Amino acid sequence: MDKLKQYINENREAFEQEPPNDHFNRFRKKRNWRNNFFLRHVRALSVAATLLMLFSIGGIYYQNNRDFVDRFFADPLQYSALPKEVVTAIDYYTNSSDKKLRSIQTLNLKDNQVEEIKRFAEKELKEYEKNRELLKKKLKANPQNDKIKRALIMNEMKKEAFLERILAQVKDVERKSL
Numbered sequence: 001m002d003k004l005k006q007y008i009n010e011n012r013e014a015f016e017q018e019p020p021n022d023h024f025n026r027f028r029k030k031r032n033w034r035n036n037f038f039l040r041h042v043r044a045l046s047v048a049a050t051l052l053m054l055f056s057i058g059g060i061y062y063q064n065n066r067d068f069v070d071r072f073f074a075d076p077l078q079y080s081a082l083p084k085e086v087v088t089a090i091d092y093y094t095n096s097s098d099k100k101l102r103s104i105q106t107l108n109l110k111d112n113q114v115e116e117i118k119r120f121a122e123k124e125l126k127e128y129e130k131n132r133e134l135l136k137k138k139l140k141a142n143p144q145n146d147k148i149k150r151a152l153i154m155n156e157m158k159k160e161a162f163l164e165r166i167l168a169q170v171k172d173v174e175r176k177s178l
Contacts, residue, residue: 086149093156100163101125104170113173121166128159 008015104121135152142148 083149086153089153090156093153093160097156097160097163100160100167104163104167114170117166117169117173121163124162125159128155128162131155 104118132152132155135148135155139145139148139152
């Protein structure tokens with residue numbers, strides 16, 4: 001403390017002088033710049049956090065509804081032109097089929113009989129897909145035709161039932177091989 005008093009006493013003239021005219025202006029500019037700098041960063045962080053939250057929610061939605069989202073954007077079939085109950089039925093059977101197909105694909109059995117069943121299933125699935133594409137083209141040409149709509153739903157139902165039978169066969173072979 002004595003050193004501080006001594007320094008002030010030795011430099012008393014400098015402490016009694018008024019600061020230069022632009023001293024307070026420079027002080028205000030620095031203070032405002034610091035405030036603006038802080039506010040700019042807070043705003044940028046809030047925008048970044050909001051965007052992160054939106055993308056995260058979108059990603060979670062996509063993960064949970066991947067099949068529907070993929071079909072919606074990749075499928076030339078105009079879902080908006082179809083009645084809601086038709087779209088719901090198609091989505092139900094397609095989602096069910098997709099889950100069963102993933103179950104079959106994830107089975108890691110090296111049994112010859114299982115491989116034969118998988119090859120047969122792949123061939124049949126191609127037929128169901130050809131039928132679906134044909135029905136979609138017909139529906140696009142004639143969107144009011146209820147027979148085509150029912151046929152499209154029936155195709156998805158048959159595909160789902162077929163995959164259910166294949167999955168049961170594969171699981172049966174798996175049980176017998178154990």
